[in-house]
Structure formats: C-alpha cells, structure tokens
Amino acid sequence: MEFFDRLTGTALALGAYRAAVIPVSDVETDRSFRTLCEQNVCGNYGKNHMCPPDAGDIDELIGVLRSFKYIFVYQSVGTLEDSFDIEGMAEAAKNHRALMMNIIGECNKIQFKRRLYLGAGGCTLCEVCAKRTNEKCRHPDRAVPSLEAYGVNVSALAKAAGMKYINGQNTVTYFGAVLFDFDDEKL
Numbered sequence: 001m002e003f004f005d006r007l008t009g010t011a012l013a014l015g016a017y018r019a020a021v022i023p024v025s026d027v028e029t030d031r032s033f034r035t036l037c038e039q040n041v042c043g044n045y046g047k048n049h050m051c052p053p054d055a056g057d058i059d060e061l062i063g064v065l066r067s068f069k070y071i072f073v074y075q076s077v078g079t080l081e082d083s084f085d086i087e088g089m090a091e092a093a094k095n096h097r098a099l100m101m102n103i104i105g106e107c108n109k110i111q112f113k114r115r116l117y118l119g120a121g122g123c124t125l126c127e128v129c130a131k132r133t134n135e136k137c138r139h140p141d142r143a144v145p146s147l148e149a150y151g152v153n154v155s156a157l158a159k160a161a162g163m164k165y166i167n168g169q170n171t172v173t174y175f176g177a178v179l180f181d182f183d184d185e186k187l
C-alpha cells in the first residue's frame with residue numbers, strides 16, 4: 001500500500017535500519033513476559049511510569065494492542081567496539097531515542113484515527129523518570145510505554161516484520177513501533 005511505503009520510507013530517511021508495516025494479527029504477545037519484567041534485568045521495573053507494574057495490567061494492555069489493526073515497526077542498529085562498549089551502547093540508545101522522537105513527530109502530522117507509540121525499554125522522555133522520585137508522570141500525553149509492557153515478543157515481531165532481532169557481532173539493535181488505525185479517505 002502506498003501509504004505504508006510512505007511511512008517506512010520516512011523512517012528509513014530519518015535513519016532507521018529497517019521499517020515495515022504489518023497487521024497487528026501477526027504480532028505475537030505473551031503474558032509471561034511480565035514475569036521477565038518482574039526479574040528486573042533492565043532495572044526499570046517499578047522505576048518508570050511506563051514500565052510494569054505501573055504501565056498497567058498485562059491482559060488489559062494486550063487487549064489494547066489487539067484493538068488496533070496495524071503496527072508500524074522500525075529498528076535502529078548501533079555499532080560497538082566490543083560487547084563491553086558501554087559508551088557505544090549509550091550512544092546507540094541515544095540515537096534510537098532521537099530516531100523515535102523524529103518518527104513520532106512525523107506521525108503526529110498524520111491523521112490516524114487512533115495511534116499508540118511504543119518504544120524500546122522504559123520511557124526516556126525525561127532524563128530521570130519522575131517515578132524514581134515518587135512524582136507523577138510529567139508528560140502523560142507524550143510518555144512512551146515499552147513494547148515489552150504490552151506483552152510483545154520483540155524477537156517474534158522482528159521476524160514477522162522481515163527484520164533480524166540481532167544484526168551481527170558487536171552491534172546493538174533497538175526497536176520502536178506505532179500502533180494505528182486509519183481512514184483511507186483522510187490520508
């Protein structure tokens with residue numbers, strides 16, 4: 001579809017490594033991912049308003065995800081000197097965040113019927129999430145929940161979208177997505 005090509009073309013022009021639009025029915029979700037979040041490997045569990053448990057009940061969030069028709073998936077790939085390159089990882093995360101914010105900016109110009117932005121890991125809109133200082137979310141209308149909070153199997157999502165989950169040795173890959181419904185006549 002021409003509109004989908006326009007969306008993916010925009011992401012690629014903004015620096016995404018790959019981008020695709022697929023039906024939400026092709027997205028694999030798994031409520032057991034919440035157990036993984038509870039193990040807090042990433043350190044965001046209970047420390048970010050957009051991550052579990054604050055992001056919401058897993059079944060409800062999967063229900064929200066399933067209420068959309070399409071998902072626009074994009075990925076960015078950062079290069080590392082080696083697997084201990086912490087600075088390289090931070091740089092790649094920063095670049096992915098910039099890409100996500102640019103894609104959100106472009107998508108905000110489109111007259112979707114509904115949209116929901118999902119990101120990699122916890123919301124990074126603020127340097128330090130207000131959850132860490134026991135305050136309310138500073139930007140509830142702009143905060144970006146994680147794909148994992150919505151039970152998305154990101155590895156399976158990559159495959160469904162024709163992408164690789166891992167893009168080679170000494171690289172780090174991040175994903176982002178936009179759930180949307182649209183009205184042909186308005187685009």
Ligand code: SF4
Binds near residue numbers: 129131
């Ligand atoms: S907008 Fe700020 S306070 Fe709200 S979830 Fe994101 S990082 Fe946390």
